Amino acid sequence: MPASLLLARATLLEARRSGLPWLALGLLAAALGLAVFLSQVAVTESRELQAAFAAALLRAGAAFLLATHVATSLVREANDKVLELALALPLSRSEYYLGKLAGYGAAGLGLALVFSLPLLLWSGPAGVALWGASLALELLLVCAASLFFALTLAQVVPALAAVAGLYLLGRAIASIQLLARGPLVEENWLQWLSRGAVDAVALLLPRLDAATKSEWLLYGPPSAAEYGMSVAGLVVYAALLAAAGMFDFHRRNL
Amino acid sequence: MSASERPLAVVPSWLWAALAFGLAAQVAWQAWRPLPATAAEDLPPAPRAAALRAASLGEPAAVSRLAMLYVQAFDLGAGNVLPYRRLDYGRLRGWLRAALDTDPRSDYPLFAAARIYAEVDDPAKCREMLDFVHEAFLENPGGRWPWLAQAALLAKHRLRDLSLARRYAADLQRLTSDPRMPLWARQMEIFIAEDMNELEAAKVMLGGLLESGQLQDPAERRFVKERLEELERRMASKP
Numbered sequence: 001m002p003a004s005l006l007l008a009r010a011t012l013l014e015a016r017r018s019g020l021p022w023l024a025l026g027l028l029a030a031a032l033g034l035a036v037f038l039s040q041v042a043v044t045e046s047r048e049l050q051a052a053f054a055a056a057l058l059r060a061g062a063a064f065l066l067a068t069h070v071a072t073s074l075v076r077e078a079n080d081k082v083l084e085l086a087l088a089l090p091l092s093r094s095e096y097y098l099g100k101l102a103g104y105g106a107a108g109l110g111l112a113l114v115f116s117l118p119l120l121l122w123s124g125p126a127g128v129a130l131w132g133a134s135l136a137l138e139l140l141l142v143c144a145a146s147l148f149f150a151l152t153l154a155q156v157v158p159a160l161a162a163v164a165g166l167y168l169l170g171r172a173i174a175s176i177q178l179l180a181r182g183p184l185v186e187e188n189w190l191q192w193l194s195r196g197a198v199d200a201v202a203l204l205l206p207r208l209d210a211a212t213k214s215e216w217l218l219y220g221p222p223s224a225a226e227y228g229m230s231v232a233g234l235v236v237y238a239a240l241l242a243a244a245g246m247f248d249f250h251r252r253n254l
Numbered sequence: 255m256s257a258s259e260r261p262l263a264v265v266p267s268w269l270w271a272a273l274a275f276g277l278a279a280q281v282a283w284q285a286w287r288p289l290p291a292t293a294a295e296d297l298p299p300a301p302r303a304a305a306l307r308a309a310s311l312g313e314p315a316a317v318s319r320l321a322m323l324y325v326q327a328f329d330l331g332a333g334n335v336l337p338y339r340r341l342d343y344g345r346l347r348g349w350l351r352a353a354l355d356t357d358p359r360s361d362y363p364l365f366a367a368a369r370i371y372a373e374v375d376d377p378a379k380c381r382e383m384l385d386f387v388h389e390a391f392l393e394n395p396g397g398r399w400p401w402l403a404q405a406a407l408l409a410k411h412r413l414r415d416l417s418l419a420r421r422y423a424a425d426l427q428r429l430t431s432d433p434r435m436p437l438w439a440r441q442m443e444i445f446i447a448e449d450m451n452e453l454e455a456a457k458v459m460l461g462g463l464l465e466s467g468q469l470q471d472p473a474e475r476r477f478v479k480e481r482l483e484e485l486e487r488r489m490a491s492k493p
Contacts, residue, residue: 094269178327203284229287236283240276247273250265253258 003091004099011073011103020069024111027061032118048218051122055214058115059135063142063167066111070104070146071159078154084254097246101147108139123217130221134212137234141206142167144238148245151252169201170208177202206237297328297341300348303355310356318357322366325349338374343382346371350386364390364401372408381418384409388422395429402426403439410446420446437474441481448485457485 015021035054039046077083086096116132123131145166149159180195210230216222222230301309310317328341350363350371364387372383384405391402402422410419423443426435440463447456460482464475 094266175324179323181327203281205284207284207287233283233287236276236279240273240280243269243272243276247265247269250269251259251262253260 002095003089004095004102007086007091007096007099008102008106011100012106014073015069015103015107018069018073020065020107023065024062024114027058027065028115028118031057031061047122051119051217052214054122055119055131055217058119059138059212059214062108062111062115062135062139064164066104066108066139067142067146067160067163067167069107070143071150071156071163074100074147074150075154075156075159078151087254093250094246097147097151097249098242101144101242101245104143104147105140108143109136112136112139119217124220126221127217130227131212131214131216134216134227134231134234137231137238138208138212141208141234141238141241144241144245148241148248151245152248166205167208170206172209173198173202173205174207174209207233297325297345297349299345300352303352306352306356315357315360318353318360319362321349321353321356322362325353326366326370338371338379339376341371341374341379343371343379347382347386354390358394359397361401364398368401368404368408372405373412377413380408380413384413384418384422388425391425392429395425396432399426399430399432399435399439403442406442406446410449416446416450420450437477441478444481454489457482457489460485 031054034057035050038053039050077086087093091099112132112135115135116128119128119131142163145163146159149162150156153159153162177198180191180198207230210226211234213222221227306317306321307314325346350367354360354363367383367390368387372380372387374380374383387398387401387405391398391405395402403426406419406422406426409415409422413419420443423446426439427443441460444456444459444463447459460478464478464482
């Protein structure tokens with residue numbers, strides 16, 4: 001078995017034996033419980049309310065849990081000198097990096113699967129399948145971002161803050177662009193400059209607002225073009241983060 | 255280069271290529287993807303103010319203004335020559351109401367209603383906005399009289415509905431005791447009554463204004479007296 005696959009397997013095993021599965025189950029129970037509670041107070045669309053609320057909470061919760069797991073695991077490894085030990089083995093830095101990413105990505109895939117299944121209670125299998133696949137890719141992107149920031153910043157809090165900033169900006173950037181183009185915005189050089197800056201930042205961010213939408217569970221699957229665009233954006237950005245992370249990792253003097 | 259970094263030469267060439275390709279792919283992908291546009295018909299129904307307040311997590315002032323920023327992104331693209339004509343004003347009013355209820359001290363929804371959305375080239379939609387401003391004024395006349403004054407001016411000059419303008423002006427005069435209210439706003443009902451050729455009513459109102467003691471400034475009192483005398487001359491000259 002290639003070294004990177006062995007490392008991926010070990011990373012996945014670490015995730016399984018850590019508190020991550022229990023936290024995921026806790027989040028699942030909380031989301032389902034809250035969804036049922038809210039459906040009791042809703043006067044209409046109780047099924048839709050449960051599906052939308054549970055999906056939104058599980059999506060954000062999964063991203064948070066996985067980012068935290070990746071950052072804490074990598075920083076602990078660095079502090080315990082496990083990283084140096086691993087690199088002393090016949091294992092290139094790229095293999096190490098890709099092995100880690102594959103292991104965390106597999107953990108994300110497991111989370112996406114576990115979080116998607118309960119949504120079948122309220123939504124059709126096609127919508128749930130597309131939502132779950134999109135969530136898995138979104139979590140792969142989150143893993144790539146956490147890996148990049150945790151290895152670069154080497155501390156848990158700055159790494160988590162950076163991942164959270166990237167994630168929130170990715171989900172809000174389309175709205176920010178629309179606000180910058182609003183009809184009531186005064187046209188002057190400052191406005192032109194700020195709009196240009198927002199557009200430039202948007203080029204370097206993933207469009208997370210277009211991915212893993214709870215409306216796919218409520219109103220049926222999206223068109224193939226829309227879905228393809230959203231998941232392709234996730235894949236491209238995850239690949240970019242992986243390349244940038246490996247580049248930085250190769251330059252680090254350990 | 256710091257001591258914690260190795261030279262760039264240690265990075266494999268395939269990784270340089272992967273990074274460059276990834277960056278180019280990301281920028282090209284994002285540049286090619288169309289930005290989601292907001293059409294006027296897309297304005298969704300407004301949330302309730304209680305929901306906005308709950309979502310604000312204790313920051314209603316910020317959320318109220320964010321809601322206004324959200325609303326103003328609808329309709330009127332650069333090439334739209336008929337701004338707001340296609341906007342659902344019932345929903346728009348709901349959004350303005352929700353934003354105002356979330357932060358009642360904010361002037362943003364009233365400014366938008368009186369100065370932006372009421373300027374639409376559609377009398378029914380303009381009336382909807384003026385009615386919203388009037389409704390908001392009745393809740394807090396002391397703080398919102400400038401917007402009702404603006405609404406009265408719009409009713410008079412844009413809608414050419416003098417009776418509506420007079421109703422607003424009468425409420426402005428009757429319910430506002432703010433000493434900062436300028437003379438033109440206090441006299442608005444009188445001017446409109448003159449325009450409606452109701453000279454007798456205008457004369458009574460001018461006299462009432464003089465006797466009410468609201469006018470402390472001698473110049474203002476002199477101006478109102480002169481208008482009263484002019485009005486009496488006009489009435490005397492009428493057959």
